Each structure stands twice: as structure tokens, then as C-alpha cells.
Amino acid sequence: MRESLRFFLRFHILFFLFFTTIAPKVVQAFTGTYGINYGRIADNIPSPEEVATLLRAAKIKNVRIYDADHSVLQAFSGTGLEIVVGLPNGYVKEMSANESHAMSWVKENVQSFLPGTKIVGIAVGNEVLGGGDYEMWGALLGAVKNVYNSIKKLDLADKVQITTAHSQAVFDKSYPPSSCIFKDDVAQYMKPLLEFFAQIGSPFCLNAYPFLAYMGDPENIDMNYALFLSTQGIDDSKTNLHYDNMLDAQIDAAYAALEDAGFKKMEVIITETGWASRGDDNEAAATVDNARTYNYNLRKRLAKKKGTPLRPKSVVKAYIFAIFNENLKPGPTSERNFGLFKPDGSIAYDIGYHGLKSSSADSLQKVLGSSPHAIYVILNLLIFWALDFLNR
Numbered sequence: 153m154r155e156s157l158r159f160f161l162r163f164h165i166l167f168f169l170f171f172t173t174i175a176p177k178v179v180q181a182f183t184g185t186y187g188i189n190y191g192r193i194a195d196n197i198p199s200p201e202e203v204a205t206l207l208r209a210a211k212i213k214n215v216r217i218y219d220a221d222h223s224v225l226q227a228f229s230g231t232g233l234e235i236v237v238g239l240p241n242g243y244v245k246e247m248s249a250n251e252s253h254a255m256s257w258v259k260e261n262v263q264s265f266l267p268g269t270k271i272v273g274i275a276v277g278n279e280v281l282g283g284g285d286y287e288m289w290g291a292l293l294g295a296v297k298n299v300y301n302s303i304k305k306l307d308l309a310d311k312v313q314i315t316t317a318h319s320q321a322v323f324d325k326s327y328p329p330s331s332c333i334f335k336d337d338v339a340q341y342m343k344p345l346l347e348f349f350a351q352i353g354s355p356f357c358l359n360a361y362p363f364l365a366y367m368g369d370p371e372n373i374d375m376n377y378a379l380f381l382s383t384q385g386i387d388d389s390k391t392n393l394h395y396d397n398m399l400d401a402q403i404d405a406a407y408a409a410l411e412d413a414g415f416k417k418m419e420v421i422i423t424e425t426g427w428a429s430r431g432d433d434n435e436a437a438a439t440v441d442n443a444r445t446y447n448y449n450l451r452k453r454l455a456k457k458k459g460t461p462l463r464p465k466s467v468v469k470a471y472i473f474a475i476f477n478e479n480l481k482p483g484p485t486s487e488r489n490f491g492l493f494k495p496d497g498s499i500a501y502d503i504g505y506h507g508l509k510s511s512s513a514d515s516l517q518k519v520l521g522s523s524p525h526a527i528y529v530i531l532n533l534l535i536f537w538a539l540d541f542l543n544r
């Protein structure tokens with residue numbers, strides 16, 4: 153007994169020494185496995201203060217926003233929430249062209265809020281490669297480098313991680329997963345970008361929507377496979393790996409493309425995934441039922457803290473899209489209905505648990521001295537969270 157304790161301690165010390173002296177210091181922006189996107193293209197959602205309160209109550213620590221809105225950064229100060237800010241696409245060319253502009257942006261929107269607000273990452277542009285603005289494709293790496301150099305000069309490189317999120321439009325041939333490669337026209341911009349991210353230890357950020365993949369090919373895709381429900385799944389004949397849900401397959405497709413491009417060791421994280429609860433007539437899959445099923449099963453999948461068939465040791469991490477429905481978003485109806493919560497804080501779809509009593513609402517209200525509105529939002533998040541415990 154004593155021997156094994158001693159062995160354990162010795163091992164522990166060696167382990168500790170190894171990781172404090174040899175392991176490189178690389179910033180990790182995503183510390184959990186379940187994060188959330190806080191999209192704000194709406195005129196009817198709760199205030200940033202209320203959102204900070206509800207996220208803390210729900211124990212969701214990892215949050216992404218699409219800009220660096222100062223009211224949000226202020227409201228998140230001192231909350232312990234770990235936030236990734238976005239440098240919007242509209243700034244990418246300017247930041248690429250002029251390093252001093254990148255420095256000003258970083259000082260004004262990141263440095264001035266640290267350390268009170270835990271800004272752990274900057275996403276430079278969103279879904280730039282594969283999108284419609286080719287000039288921006290060419291500017292992306294320059295913007296990434298200028299933002300990173302600014303961070304480095306300000307001595308923040310070990311606190312703030314620089315990334316950019318990609319849509320699935322960067323890929324070619326994603327079925328079966330092992331055949332996935334980057335599109336030819338994208339690859340010439342993607343490879344130097346990946347080289348830079350490999351140098352600074354940043355992951356590959358992917359916005360992955362089984363919802364969109366299913367809607368693109370409903371004849372050939374079993375919706376249950378996209379919803380993490382029981383199906384025969386698919387077999388990848390090249391790797392002999394079996395997939396029982398589409399999200400895992402989408403992640404492994406990204407790993408296959410990275411490996412093909414020479415970046416076998418780069419981690420893939422999911423910066424957006426979700427399912428719309430309402431859509432237009434031609435978006436039949438966007439139902440309350442399907443959105444509930446997807447988000448419920450996704451939550452369970454992430455709570456397992458497991459990797460994918462191709463990368464069993466890389467635990468899947470995802471930011472859900474999104475906290476709220478966003479009533480001012482353009483495009484098809486589904487775009488405005490990805491929220492787990494309605495603007496008034498009520499859950500966007502009933503997930504089948506009604507266990508919380510009104511008395512707990514009363515005491516919560518006393519504790520927080522907050523508005524009934526915020527309490528309502530918190531209660532709904534708590535119900536959502538209860539799923540996690542019930543499914544362990």
C-alpha cells in the first residue's frame with residue numbers, strides 16, 4: 153500500500169515536472185466540451201447582464217460572440233465566463249492591409265477588457281474561405297497574422313488564441329468521411345493558413361450542420377442519422393470505421409482533409425452546430441421536434457467526452473448555435489430559429505421535463521434579486537442542464 157502510494161507520488165512529480173518544463177505553453181480557448189454561441193442579431197433578446205447571469209447559472213462557461221460588442225464585454229467582466237470575440241468579416245481586408253489598424257483593434261476591443269473579462273480567443277473572420285468574396289480569401293491570412301502579431305507584441309499570446317471558423321463549403325467529397333479533401337480553389341489559401349495555425353498551436357474551427365447536410369440531400373440521407381437516433385449508420389470502407397451519427401462523420405471528414413493537406417496533428421473543434429426549430433415550406437426538417445431531438449442528443453454526445461472513430465483521443469468539443477432565436481437575421485426562416493431559447497427566455501421547444509417547482513423560482517429570485525424575466529430564462533436553462541445529469 154505504502155509502496156504504491158510512493159510510486160504514485162513519484163510518478164505524479166515526474167508527470168508534473170514534465171508538463172511544467174517540457175510541454176510548450178499553448179493557449180487553449182475552449183476549456184470545456186459544451187459551449188454556446190451568443191448571436192445578437194435581434195431586437196428582443198435579454199440584456200448582456202441577464203445573459204451573463206443565466207449562462208453562469210447554467211454553468212456554461214465557454215461563449216462565442218460575433219463581434220467585440222463593448223456592452224457584452226463589460227457585462228461579462230468578473231463573471232469568469234470565457235469568451236471568444238469575433239473580428240467581423242467587414243474588417244478583414246483592413247486588418248490585413250495595415251498592421252497598425254490590427255493593433256488598434258486589439259487594444260481597443262481585447263486588451264482594454266483584460267483581465268476582468270476573460271477574452272480567451274479572437275476569431276478572425278467567419279466562414280471567409282469558400283464564401284463569395286474572393287478578395288477576402290486573399291486577405292484572411294494577412295489579417296490573422298497582423299492580429300496575432302499585435303497580441304504577441306502586447307504579451308498576450310499565452311492568453312488569447314487566434315483562430316478562424318470555416319464552413320463546410322471548404323470541402324470537396326465529404327462522403328465517405330475518409331475521402332474528404334479541401335476544394336482545389338480553397339486549398340491554395342487554406343494551406344498557408346493551416347501552416348501558420350500549426351505554428352501557433354491553433355485548432356481547425358468548423359461550423360458543422362447535419363441539418364444543412366440533410367436538407368441538401370433528403371432522398372439519400374436518413375434523418376435519424378443526422379439526429380443521433382438509432383440507424384444502421386454508415387461504414388467507411390477505406391478506414392473500416394463505422395459511423396452512427398452524422399456529426400462524428402463530419403468531424404472525421406475534416407480530419408481527413410487536414411491529413412491530406414499535411415496537418416495530421418491539428419485538432420478540429422466545432423465552433424457552430426445546431427438545428428432550426430422552424431423553417432419555410434421547403435425546410436421541412438426544421439421542426440420543434442427535430443430541433444429538440446438534435447440538441448438533446450448532441451448534449452448527451454458531448455457529455456460523453458469521447459473522440460470520433462478516426463480520432464478516438466481527441467474529445468469532441470462544440471459550441472451550440474445558438475442561445476436565442478434572432479429575429480433580425482436575413483435569409484430563410486430557419487436562420488431566425490436556431491435558438492435554444494425564445495427571446496422572452498422561454499425554451500424554444502419543450503424538452504419533456506417539468507420537474508422544477510415554483511418555490512425554487514421564488515428562492516432563486518430572492519437570491520439574485522433579479523427580474524422575473526431573468527429567473528424564467530435561468531429556470532429553463534436549468535431544466536436543459538438537468539438532462540445532462542439524468543443521462544449520466
Ligand SMILES: *[C@@H]1O[C@H](CO)[C@@H](O)[C@H](O)[C@H]1NC(C)=O
Nearest residue numbers: 246249250251252253254256
Ligand atoms: C496604416 O495606418 C496608419 C494609421 O491610420 C497610417 O498612418 C499608415 O500610413 C498606414 N500604413 C499603411 C501601410 O497603409
